[in-house]
Amino acid sequence: MATTVDARGLSCPQPVLMTLDEIKSGSDKEIIVLVDTDTSKENVTRAANSQGCTVKDVQPDGGGYRLTLIKR
Amino acid sequence: MDAVKRFFASRWGIISVGAFIGVLAALLQYWGNPANMGVCVACFERDIAGAVGLHRADVVQYMRPEIIGFVLGALIAAYLFSEFRPRAGSAPIVRFILGIFAMIGALVFLGCPWRAMLRLAGGDGNAIFGLAGLTAGIAIGAFFLKKGYNLGRAQATYASVGWLMPLTMVGFLLLMLIYPQVSGEAKSGVLFYSAKGPGSLHAPLAISLVAGLVIGMLAQRSRFCTMGAIRDLVLFRQTHLVSGFLALVVFAFLANLVLGQFNMGFAGQPVAHTMHLWNFMGMLLAGLAFALAGGCPGRQLFMAGEGDGDAAIFVFGMIVGAGIAHNFGLASSPAGVGPNGIAAVFVGLAACLFIGFTMRKTAA
Numbered sequence: 001m002a003t004t005v006d007a008r009g010l011s012c013p014q015p016v017l018m019t020l021d022e023i024k025s026g027s028d029k030e031i032i033v034l035v036d037t038d039t040s041k042e043n044v045t046r047a048a049n050s051q052g053c054t055v056k057d058v059q060p061d062g063g064g065y066r067l068t069l070i071k072r
Numbered sequence: 073m074d075a076v077k078r079f080f081a082s083r084w085g086i087i088s089v090g091a092f093i094g095v096l097a098a099l100l101q102y103w104g105n106p107a108n109m110g111v112c113v114a115c116f117e118r119d120i121a122g123a124v125g126l127h128r129a130d131v132v133q134y135m136r137p138e139i140i141g142f143v144l145g146a147l148i149a150a151y152l153f154s155e156f157r158p159r160a161g162s163a164p165i166v167r168f169i170l171g172i173f174a175m176i177g178a179l180v181f182l183g184c185p186w187r188a189m190l191r192l193a194g195g196d197g198n199a200i201f202g203l204a205g206l207t208a209g210i211a212i213g214a215f216f217l218k219k220g221y222n223l224g225r226a227q228a229t230y231a232s233v234g235w236l237m238p239l240t241m242v243g244f245l246l247l248m249l250i251y252p253q254v255s256g257e258a259k260s261g262v263l264f265y266s267a268k269g270p271g272s273l274h275a276p277l278a279i280s281l282v283a284g285l286v287i288g289m290l291a292q293r294s295r296f297c298t299m300g301a302i303r304d305l306v307l308f309r310q311t312h313l314v315s316g317f318l319a320l321v322v323f324a325f326l327a328n329l330v331l332g333q334f335n336m337g338f339a340g341q342p343v344a345h346t347m348h349l350w351n352f353m354g355m356l357l358a359g360l361a362f363a364l365a366g367g368c369p370g371r372q373l374f375m376a377g378e379g380d381g382d383a384a385i386f387v388f389g390m391i392v393g394a395g396i397a398h399n400f401g402l403a404s405s406p407a408g409v410g411p412n413g414i415a416a417v418f419v420g421l422a423a424c425l426f427i428g429f430t431m432r433k434t435a436a
Contacts, residue, residue, distance in 0.1 A: 011162070013366075047308060050310065
């Protein structure tokens with residue numbers, strides 16, 4: 001079961017802060033992050049990589065993106 | 073297109089953009105813009121406020137085409153890469169107030185973060201106090217972000233909402249073409265033009281406009297942000313944006329050396345004063361306001377070009393703030409801070425702290 005972080009409508013650094021919180025405190029290995037701008041997509045990807053997460057999948061989703069992160 | 077996208081999202085992408093802006097800013101000074109002011113978002117918006125008569129400080133009135141280019145360049149890049157996203161509705165009144173105080177703080181220092189870098193690159197030692205204040209202000213903003221500060225969500229909206237700021241800029245450009253500057257005259261049609269002072273110093277219109285367009289496009293692609301550079305370093309220990317920031321300083325410095333525009337010192341620097349504490353405090357206020365609003369003044373223009381109506385409100389806040397700053401004697405001059413500048417810094421800090429402490433989701 002994956003946790004979903006809904007960061008749509010929020011501008012940076014909120015999506016990154018929310019993603020990092022979930023990476024640090026969440027118990028699920030898989031995290032879905034919803035964002036609505038390319039900037040947020042890039043920032044979340046960069047932040048996740050710096051925390052040792054892999055971005056398994058990026059899908060367009062209703063005008064935004066759905067990122068699937070895997071914690072290690 | 074994908075390769076271009078990936079390049080601009082990479083570290084070399086942001087470094088190249090910073091270096092390019094640094095060199096271009098030095099060249100704009102060479103071509104006529106005021107010293108250490110090749111590109112200054114706060115100063116240029118202040119000049120625009122003067123051009124439309126929101127203040128009557130006759131030395132800082134000029135419809136700066138660079139600002140128009142920033143917004144329209146970002147708009148073009150956003151459309152080219154399918155990134156135009158009309159959105160609005162995330163605490164607009166807060167962004168307006170933050171814009172006003174960001175401008176007031178910037179005018180106590182005499183420059184925004186962009187000009188702080190260019191002043192440093194030109195040898196102006198006073199910029200060190202400004203940059204230290206900027207960092208301190210952003211660090212306070214980062215503290216609020218850690219504590220849950222949040223402006224709330226924006227909503228997707230009509231394309232026309234995202235077009236209002238770019239159309240305003242087109243309108244400004246048209247005004248400039250309808251009422252061109254007349255040498256030695258303080259007014260042409262409805263527009264004010266400085267006959268002396270920094271407002272009278274500018275590169276030719278076409279050069280300024282094209283430079284603005286190119287910077288707008290590159291900055292939209294690379295997400296160049298001077299506040300984000302420091303914020304991400306403080307908040308996440310991330311060095312991505314700050315590498316672009318440093319590249320700008322280094323390359324502007326090198327270009328200044330080549331062009332003979334480097335003069336090291338504290339006293340007698342162009343459009344600057346030597347009151348260290350107020351250089352620091354002015355930028356602390358501006359840095360805090362930028363951090364709470366989620367972007368430096370340049371980034372707000374680029375986001376406004378991408379369709380962000382809330383960033384557009386911040387920009388209008390800054391322009392109105394410039395009117396207030398000059399009408400109320402809050403803006404500094406080379407002689408030092410304005411008669412009411414110090415009081416305004418404290419009022420601004422109180423407003424920012426009120427916003428920072430109250431606009432947060434408390435841990436559930």
